[in-house]
Amino acid sequence: MAELTEELSHVKAEEPGVPKTDVRVHPDPEPAGKDKERVPTVIVDDLHIIYRVYGAATDNEKGNAANALMRLVKRQGRPQMKEVHAVRGVSFVAYHGDAIGIVGRNGSGKSTMLRAIAGLLPPHSGAVYTDGQPSLLGVNAALMRELTGERNIVLGCYAMGMNPAQVKEKYDDIVDFSGIGEFVQFPMSTYSSGMGARLRFAIASAKSHDVLLIDEALATGDREFKRKSQERIKQMRQEAGTVFLVAHNLDVIEETCNRVIWLHKGKIKMDGDPKTVLAAYNA
Amino acid sequence: MSQPESAIADAQAGGPKNGTPTKGQEPLAKLAERYGLRRAIARPSLPVYLRQLWERRHFITTYATARNVSKYSNSALGQLWQVLTPLLNAAIYYVMFGLILGAKGGIENYPAFLITGMFVFTYTQRSVSSGAKSISGNLSLIRALHFPRAALPLAYTIQEFQQLLISMGVLVVLVVITGELPTWLWLLVPVALALQTMFNIGASLVLARVGASARDLNQLLPFIMRTWLYASGVFFSIQDRVVNAAHLPQWIADVMYFNPAAAYMELMRDLLMKTHELRPYIWQVCVFWAVFALIGGFWYFWRAEEKYGRG
Numbered sequence: 001m002a003e004l005t006e007e008l009s010h011v012k013a014e015e016p017g018v019p020k021t022d023v024r025v026h027p028d029p030e031p032a033g034k035d036k037e038r039v040p041t042v043i044v045d046d047l048h049i050i051y052r053v054y055g056a057a058t059d060n061e062k063g064n065a066a067n068a069l070m071r072l073v074k075r076q077g078r079p080q081m082k083e084v085h086a087v088r089g090v091s092f093v094a095y096h097g098d099a100i101g102i103v104g105r106n107g108s109g110k111s112t113m114l115r116a117i118a119g120l121l122p123p124h125s126g127a128v129y130t131d132g133q134p135s136l137l138g139v140n141a142a143l144m145r146e147l148t149g150e151r152n153i154v155l156g157c158y159a160m161g162m163n164p165a166q167v168k169e170k171y172d173d174i175v176d177f178s179g180i181g182e183f184v185q186f187p188m189s190t191y192s193s194g195m196g197a198r199l200r201f202a203i204a205s206a207k208s209h210d211v212l213l214i215d216e217a218l219a220t221g222d223r224e225f226k227r228k229s230q231e232r233i234k235q236m237r238q239e240a241g242t243v244f245l246v247a248h249n250l251d252v253i254e255e256t257c258n259r260v261i262w263l264h265k266g267k268i269k270m271d272g273d274p275k276t277v278l279a280a281y282n283a
Numbered sequence: 284m285s286q287p288e289s290a291i292a293d294a295q296a297g298g299p300k301n302g303t304p305t306k307g308q309e310p311l312a313k314l315a316e317r318y319g320l321r322r323a324i325a326r327p328s329l330p331v332y333l334r335q336l337w338e339r340r341h342f343i344t345t346y347a348t349a350r351n352v353s354k355y356s357n358s359a360l361g362q363l364w365q366v367l368t369p370l371l372n373a374a375i376y377y378v379m380f381g382l383i384l385g386a387k388g389g390i391e392n393y394p395a396f397l398i399t400g401m402f403v404f405t406y407t408q409r410s411v412s413s414g415a416k417s418i419s420g421n422l423s424l425i426r427a428l429h430f431p432r433a434a435l436p437l438a439y440t441i442q443e444f445q446q447l448l449i450s451m452g453v454l455v456v457l458v459v460i461t462g463e464l465p466t467w468l469w470l471l472v473p474v475a476l477a478l479q480t481m482f483n484i485g486a487s488l489v490l491a492r493v494g495a496s497a498r499d500l501n502q503l504l505p506f507i508m509r510t511w512l513y514a515s516g517v518f519f520s521i522q523d524r525v526v527n528a529a530h531l532p533q534w535i536a537d538v539m540y541f542n543p544a545a546a547y548m549e550l551m552r553d554l555l556m557k558t559h560e561l562r563p564y565i566w567q568v569c570v571f572w573a574v575f576a577l578i579g580g581f582w583y584f585w586r587a588e589e590k591y592g593r594g
Binding site for chain 2: 040041042091118120121133136138142145146147151155159161163187
């Protein structure tokens with residue numbers, strides 16, 4: 001959910017004009033020397049994702065157990081359930097060494113698609129094939145605000161699948177990188193939003209991945225931390241085989257990616273080299 | 284809609300292999316197969332799944348402890364509530380059933396009978412109802428990180444187990460205060476708790492899967508739990524009420540004693556209270572439920588592993 005709120009803060013500034021035509025550029029932005037043998041690492045084959053959304057319940061649908069029982073008895077189902085067709089038939093192939101930027105307006109299915117690539121959201125139809133285990137950069141959901149930074153670092157590392165030795169090894173790194181100093185002994189609920197974001201990023205980026213999926217992680221902290229975290233991302237990119245990057249900050253995408261996919265209403269509107277796609281996206 | 288879309292992307296993706304645009308369009312599934320890519324969502328076999336779960340044991344225990352610490356961090360009495368809640372419940376039921384309604388029947392040392400039942404039942408009840416929320420209440424975690432999903436109901440049960448260790452200490456003290464003296468049988472208490480824990484894990488795995496899709500369960504659960512509480516003989520002796528007082532046939536009482544909560548309570552009372560009448564087959568029933576629930580629960584939960592997180 002944190003990504004959503006972060007996205008919201010960006011949307012106003014960068015609402016793009018949407019061209020009506022469905023332009024497709026040939027996606028071969030690789031320099032000529034590189035394309036001898038390109039090994040696919042992620043294949044997305046006609047992917048459809050449908051979300052079920054609960055909520056928007058009226059007063060008399062919610063609340064006590066008696067109402068729940070009545071609904072079961074009357075077999076009304078769940079009146080407040082809605083289905084959202086977030087990704088509608090996306091296909092592409094990502095190769096080893098690719099850094100793919102994903103752009104699109106809010107609600108265009110970027111984060112959903114990322115989660116599907118990570119294997120965290122089951123596809124409604126179609127499939128995602130991957131080499132190794134793609135992982136999403138982000139541990140926010142595993143952390144607990146009432147706990148100290150120390151405990152959260154350990155918890156977050158375990159949540160990402162580290163073992164005790166790795167946690168010990170990374171612990172000081174994480175504290176140093178986050179730069180929160182002695183605040184690490186205080187509950188995270190006492191942190192400023194910047195400090196919290198820094199600690200979360202420091203934990204999340206402590207692990208290296210084969211296929212790395214980054215969802216708006218760069219927009220955190222102050223200028224100094226932004227620089228540090230961009231460097232960390234670059235380093236992770238070099239270690240990882242393939243990187244996907246969702247961002248509203250188009251400069252970051254232009255700087256780090258060699259290919260950009262533009263999603264619009266759950267479909268690929270354009271797929272190609274950053275200059276061409278971003279130019280069209282901004283048009 | 285989807286076909287041309289896929290075809291175009293296929294052409295684009297397949298094309299640049301040699302820097303030339305595509306001629307033959309290879310289906311993406313074939314391409315994936317050729318390079319040995321696997322589907323992102325695939326359920327591992329049960330042994331692999333259990334191994335993955337074992338590899339995540341540090342996460343499970345850390346998560347359970349963290350939840351326990353954070354749970355009471357806002358209340359002034361803190362962890363003391365783990366003990367106070369069952370105690371207050373026992374006090375209320377003692378007044379209601381012991382004094383006013385006279386459910387005591389022929390039970391000697393009714394306070395020990397009641398408190399033991401209350402603490403044992405509370406452990407199962409809390410494990411099961413928190414297990415029911417373990418998937419549906421953690422969707423953001425499930426949608427962000429990879430781990431065998433059974434880690435969540437397991438962590439919730441372990442959290443309850445940690446709380447139980449504290450309340451068992453209180454229970455032992457209280458039982459001694461009511462006049463029961465320690466016997467060699469008390470050494471078997473950990474075994475009884477282990478069996479009950481196995482059952483609780485299995486039951487919370489089952490309810491975790493049910494609760495993941497049936498959202499109304501959380502509303503219904505208080506009803507179910509209350510019914511279970513009354514049917515399990517927490518504050519009365521089933522044998523005494525059903526057969527001796529209500530003159531129902533013996534097999535009804537036997538069926539009621541087959542209820543796992545009743546069985547675990549009976550077992551604990553047998554161990555702790557000298558005056559408690561030993562019922563036949565209680566150990567067997569307890570072992571049966573522990574093994575059956577644990578195996579069945581894991582199997583049932585694992586069957587839907589790839590579906591958790593869809594909303």
